[in-house]
Amino acid sequence: MKQDTSRDGFFERVYEVVEQIPEGMVATYGQVAKLVGEPRKARYVGFALHVNPRPGEIPCHRVVFADGRICEGFALGGAGAQRRLLEDEGVSFRDDDHVDLSVCRWPAGM
Template sequence: MMVTMSSEFYEKIYTILRKVPKGKVVTYGQLARLAGSPRAARAVGTCMRNNPDAPRTPCHRVVASNGSMHGYSGGDGIPTKIKMLREEGVQFKGGRVDLKISQWQP
């Protein structure tokens, strides 16, 4: 199998994000860290933006490090994202996700 050098870490991001169970969320930094680039949190966001609510990439389960969210390219954006997470059983706290109980732990 040949290695896709350019988007190598992108595929990792998708793979990891796909492993995140329902009702759990993951931060951009965590995804980047698991992908092999702990400082590429921004790049992760760029990747998500190009891929909307693709059935293969649950970008709505990706939140910021402090539990809040920065953006979402699907539905109404942020509100839709919150709604989806809430439907999955994610506990919210003043508009922010409770990372203490809802953050995915590999």
């Protein structure tokens, strides 16, 4: 039977963790999943952030893929918007599409 992750509070736990990511740092989807106690649900973290109920309050732009890649389908204006938001916070990039995780990865749960 498929679990309704929003009903069991998963989405809200994701939002609570993401709200803790400091400005100028990023976390990965898998890292957030681990921090909410569901290490195999990185994809569900993405689903939760895609329907962010409090844009501007929940900094979903601070969550990236495991290799540091930003999200092409960023809900608030695409990858360009996510990159601008991160650059405005001082996040370093390795190239056009990847943040430098060695410099700006949030150490929580590591």
